[in-house]
Amino acid sequence: MAFQLDHVVLLVPYDYLANPPSWITDNFTLSPGGRHGDNKTENRLVLFRDGTYLEIIAFINDDPENRRGHWWDRPYGVVDYALTAAQPIDYDALIKRLEKSGTGIAYAEPKSGGRMTDGKEIRWNVTFPPGPDRGKVPFFCEDVTDRQWRVPITERNTTHPCGALGMAGILSEVKKEDLDRLSTANAAAVDSPQQSSHRYEIGTPKAVSQLKKPAIRLQEALKGSDRSLFLNLILQTGRRESSRPIYEVVDGGVVSILFE
Template identity: 60%
Template structure:
């Protein structure tokens, strides 16, 4: 059973073209076991899941049929790649988080939770509440996904679906590359969300995962200054942990005007 008494890293969102969702490329299938997902309640997006042993997952998501009308105005109307990430907990302390953020002076906060959900391929309805940030573009700080139906329905972890060709065991966390003038603000806000003091040396805060898994170190959210050649206000990379002694080569896969960045530790 997941231990969700505190905020935990829940999932990371990887936006792909619809054709890649229905027929994933070899650079995904050679690394991951891909599980079924479903269609979201807003009828705009579909997903498939890459599930990990410690209860986190990578959400492969696409706009249905790449329909520009479904994409227009959506919070993930972004270039392809890693676009967002979520925390979860058994009971969200919304007021506490908003209060800590107010005291942080970052002018970042959160909307009230609202209903979300999707239907699985076998017809099961999943329900949750999502809580989205304000005062900042999506992806700079996490959103929250709090289950209404049992979490194991949304995250059906089994030995089979969490055994990956690459030997990946779970998430090491996220790396956010932001513009220099946003660096301290995003670090402060992330620490406030997790009820931690802002880090004094490295721009990194630790975060729990739903379940303990042997050989995995604690996950973290790392923030660093955008490289001069990147020319983006935000770039997200997912860091993954493997059981191998040797690191796998990172994946950098350009897709149209975006790119997928996956790092193995």
């Protein structure tokens, strides 16, 4: 099974959806999103030419009741990421691979999800690891309605001031004692042999000639870090020179977007 990077989830305050700060608008072209079916979260999108996208998501009105018990009740920043596939995903095989990995990480059965955009109901199926393990391994997203409805790629909406054409992947910073276990779990999730480099290549929904394959990467967190998990999004421009990283502190959370 050839898995593809689908999208990355960036949690922000609700006001950012209507009034995005300059670090967003100076770097990205924003596309419409919508309100999710649970009426707890809403989003806007940053779409890329490789068919991936950054989901800028917020709890509606920053209501604590919407956050309570939600899997993304976390500090602001990159909180999760999803994979998809060109062919139907064999979830029984996925669950068995995780069971055999001995990591204690599992996946639930697929469940339906959706949102309304411009009066159109967009539907998909998702499968998640249990709440505490969200973000440690990817979740999976498969379209029920036409993918172009959820990811409406055009030349205009994928042209960004920062020059980003697609995603180079996710960099997970984890505590030293968790590195091998989570690396094993990610290898099982994407059905890849475990590598000493803790790096697992995946594909993208669309091929872009200037871009290399994205990867899930894990590394030991810097000493002194008080988080068990910190996610960085890595983008690529296809240019020789890298753009300046985006590093923003948002109400105690940190947004980290790197370029290569």
